[in-house]
Amino acid sequence: MWGRRRGRRGAGRGAEELRARRREREAALRKARREEQLVSKRLLREDSAAEEGGQDGADAVPDPLSEDEVLELLRAVQRGSEDRKGSLGRLRRALQNEETQQKFVRLEGSVRTLTGLFTSSLADMQLEAARCLHELSHSSDPTVAEACLPVTSYLLTYLSGHSVEFTELCLYTLGNLVVESEAVRKRLLPQGIIPVLASCIQSPHEAVLEGVGYVLSQLLQAKESPVEIIPQVLDSVLPQHMLRLVCSGLKAGLGAAVEFAWCLHYIICRHKSNTVLLALGAVPALTSLLLDLASEIPQDAPEGLELLMCPVLRCLSNLLAETGCQVRDERLLIALFLLLQCLLQQHLFLGQECLWLLNNLTADDPFLCSALLSLDLLPALLQLLPCSQMASVLVLTVLCNIAEKGPFLCQRLLQQPVLPLLLPILTQPDPEALGQCLELLHLLFLHCPQAAADFTRQGGNQALEQHQSIPELQERAQALLHMVRQPLGAPSPCHTTLPAFS
């Protein structure tokens, strides 16, 4: 997987400090996402003595150089001296500092020098120059990215080459540049980046494939992607290869599969009508993948499985929402819960993502609704209630989906029994979950009036009465109380045990 190339974390860096750093990053990412500015880059940095701390090590990133020092380095590189390679190496290390990067690109001829070395046929110069460019690509200053514009056509040209390491470096450099500046994307698209990637995706090398996935994922997240990028991608051979690589992820390479799964998600959630992917059989293919993932896990759960599972769930959910197609395979339900059993505790967010899919699976499919119950998955479903606020609402929605299918399934729910589990929900403050709970109760009482009596007996009325003062719940709470207080009428279908009802 991608992580294999990174420098080791510095010795002596405390676990607590790492966690703190992660929390900081996480907070920054959440904020960025809410502002719709979620941008991240990857950095390939070699394992070398000077870089023990790895990407995050503050000690390892060199201090900024002065303008004169940067100029000196540039001159040293331009001179054709014996130690040119050494100078380039020193430049590269200096360029790990963002200020130095900015100073460097402002020097006249600097990027041109790097470009020249990058396009020479002196292999080790070329590699070192490529690494310098890669450092530059990691800058968060768009002017630095734009300074690298002259090099883009060469980055693309070299993608058709054969050196795995060099190609990988070019790919990650491109991916970083792509995400930073629209000017870069406006240049790369006419330069033919999509056809080149469509060729590269047929490479047999996992490292190259992962890089291709990375570049694509950055392109697809661009704000202009629905208009400028996605149609071109869908028109190429990329979709079928992406699907193939996602589905062979377990055997062939999790890193690449993860990247392409996210690519598929970015396409599907932004593109109105995903006929191309549907025609390629994305729904059965991704379903099979989940089945495979679930049946392989217990012994050797690979690290990062959640990174693959998450976008696959999303793709399926959105594809199902787009078409009326049914996934009639109850093994998918088993697979989802087995995966949750393995991953949920560490990755709570998977709860709501799975529930979204469960909603889309059960919304208009009595078969799967019934399967959920007969496979005895209801207790696990209810266990998902505390994952998050959205998870609670979705659990209740799925229960509503089941109850809405009619008296037969309502009765099975009540037999579970489900009423005692709903009562505590009625005392929670979240209006959205409460509202959904009331809807559920309504469906249960509607199809099985007997349930109303049970509800009263269990003290549900008091809970309902509390909500009469909340504007958005008031009407429904009152309507339920009314239902509950009505004397039982003619024998309801729920009294019988014959299944023949609709």
Add this chain to the structure above:
Amino acid sequence: MLPASACGTRGRAGMPPRAPGSASLAARTRSARPAMAALPLPPGLLRRLREGTPQDPAREIPPESPRRPPQPLPPFSFAPRRLRLGPQHPLLEDGDVHRHLYLQGVLSSLEDVAERPKVSEFSCHISGCCQVFDTLEGYEHHYNALHRNVCSFCKRSFPSGNLLDIHILEWHDSLFQIMAEKQNMYKCLVEGCPEKFKSSKDRKDHLVTVHLYPADFRFDRPKKVKSVPKHTSCPMEQGPSVPMEVSVETAEQLQLDPMETGPGEDMEIPQPAASPVPSLPEKRLYKSRIPSTICFGQGATRGFKGPRKKV
């Protein structure tokens, strides 16, 4: 049973009222979540998954009557529907953040790095090439940069097979020249672009205006170049004291004679057998490849003859 503390311990005071009947899933600020207990799953699920669940005769399936979705009775509004979520939906936030933490390399579980295998020093196997390496990747890159896509006529190396093929066609194939007088033969260099042009200059104009290529794109040298002072056609602005560059770059820029290949020089040359990397299926003009016994070490000075007059 649900664990004792379910979602949220926030008080109700101050919570704004929500629009009635809204089916959207709103984002909420998270409060401390309780630790998740393990999921209570029935036994035998894995087996059922792997073996495929047999059709259970005892299982009662609700009959499939044509479903008219019943109208929900007001004030109740629930109707089951499949949800489609766009890229910015709040439900996707946590997963997106996780993905980006991974990209930034902050997920601690993935920090373990496989050591790159160390090999003892070895040299390039192309005879005559004396370059030495201590990593496989360095060697691979050297080989690909210098030995793989090399024109047997003029010794130029190219970054890809495609560019090499175009070069050979345009520089060393006399039939090409003849045909180019009658039809557009100069192919656009950009992969996927079908355009062809009647001259190298037209093609360059196309590359610059349509594909936004740099005007001095290094891999599109026009064929007939007079001896031009190196600094105007070199992509780098450098002083004259660039010895390493001169030995390689200059030779590439100055015009080498396209050797007229008589029939005696056509050779069927197979690809070098010991490729370090399994190659992609390639379209090859085999007769132009260098035999693997011939080496073009880097820095070798290349012969330059004066422009030969056409006979």
